[in-house]
Amino acid sequence: MGLTAEIGAMRSGTGDPARLVGEFRRTVLLAPVTDGGLMSGDQGGVRWIYAFTSEESLARFARRRGLDPAAELEFLSVLGARLVDAVIPSLDGPTGVAVDVADDDGSMLFPPVAGIVPDPVAVDVATEVGPARGPPR
Structure with missing residues (x-):
């Protein structure tokens, strides 16, 4: 079964859920690029990288954003796994992936939580803080 x-x-x-995340990781997604970076939006303190399963879904997104779908919209083809394992950890703040956001019945959010993004950048993984250390005595 494919991601859609x-x-x-x-x-x-x-x-x-495990099958969904596995398929997301194996799927080549189209991530639009703007001003030298991946196009994203912010909602609820989370940055959401936009990614699409097809050029048609990307064109629907462009139309909803008031962009000319006939115009060239630059995008990268990238594995879902690469987005969550390499791109997201390189960014500041909580970041997830919003797939096919212009498709009312086909969109899905992949939030920055354990099992989707690496634990060091997952918002639901507590980090252990050891006791404060002063100078050696």
């Missing part, structure tokens, strides 16, 4: 089918299954209540 896994998203559909999750949205209908019959999906498996």
